[in-house]
Amino acid sequence: QKEVEQNSGPLSVPEGAIASLNCTYSDRGSQSFFWYRQYSGKSPELIMSIYSNGDKEDGRFTAQLNKASQYVSLLIRDSQPSDSATYLCAVPGSGNTGKLIFGQGTTLQVKP
Amino acid sequence: DGGITQSPKYLFRKEGQNVTLSCEQNLNHDAMYWYRQDPGQGLRLIYYSQIVNDFQKGDIAEGYSVSREKKESFPLTVTSAQKNPTAFYLCASSIWGQDYGYTFGSGTRLTVV
Numbered sequence: 529q530k531e532v533e534q535n536s537g538p539l540s541v542p543e544g545a546i547a548s549l550n551c552t553y554s555d556r557g558s559q560s561f562f563w564y565r566q567y568s569g570k571s572p573e574l575i576m577s578i579y580s581n582g583d584k585e586d587g588r589f590t591a592q593l594n595k596a597s598q599y600v601s602l603l604i605r606d607s608q609p610s611d612s613a614t615y616l617c618a619v620p621g622s623g624n625t626g627k628l629i630f631g632q633g634t635t636l637q638v639k640p
Numbered sequence: 641d642g643g644i645t646q647s648p649k650y651l652f653r654k655e656g657q658n659v660t661l662s663c664e665q666n667l668n669h670d671a672m673y674w675y676r677q678d679p680g681q682g683l684r685l686i687y688y689s690q691i692v693n694d695f696q697k698g699d700i701a702e703g704y705s706v707s708r709e710k711k712e713s714f715p716l717t718v719t720s721a722q723k724n725p726t727a728f729y730l731c732a733s734s735i736w737g738q739d740y741g742y743t744f745g746s747g748t749r750l751t752v753v
Contacts, residue, residue: 536680562741571730571744572683579739616682618741626671626690626736627698632682 551617663731
């Protein structure tokens with residue numbers, strides 16, 4: 529069983545819409561969660577981190593965490609074509625190793 | 641400016657050759673990591689190091705080797721034992737602990753010719 533799962537997509541939304549990206553994880557003990565954005569051919573860039581249940585907002589981005597249901601989501605409001613990228617969810621691996629386990633990523637396409 | 645530098649950006653390897661990918665950081669991070677990414681897939685951990693002169697195997701360490709002689713440097717050698725090395729290699733670093741995300745380098749794209 530995969531430890532972090534994401535729908536690979538592509539998820540296609542019109543410009544200005546809300547894009548909703550979801551991630552589920554298997555380790556109930558996970559305490560921190562990260563969203564990375566990766567443009568084609570580039571390296572991942574950290575865009576959000578969340579540690580507590582509920583919502584965390586940063587500009588057009590909102591991360592939502594539900595530990596009871598073991599999912600974390602990323603909402604992008606007022607989606608722009610420049611948001612078109614692959615979004616990777618990451619969760620710490622077991623043990624205090626500092627390792628991150630990455631999902632396979634969801635590709636988002638924002639159409640003008 | 642602080643960051644992670646990977647070199648080269650593109651690397652071509654002949655069959656049977658060993659090649660070394662460079663990773664240098666000036667963020668004063670304790671932990672460093674090597675991941676491999678294949679097209680359409682997520683990142684898979686090759687090796688990681690929490691402190692100087694110590695490193696551990698990740699999920700796909702076979703055919704790879706690393707060293708950590710300096711805090712700033714964590715080179716990865718792709719040996720001839722790695723039968724399918726064509727991939728995008730990413731180096732990352734972080735403050736030690738579970739609550740910090742990674743900073744990634746710009747990556748090295750390795751192709752077997």
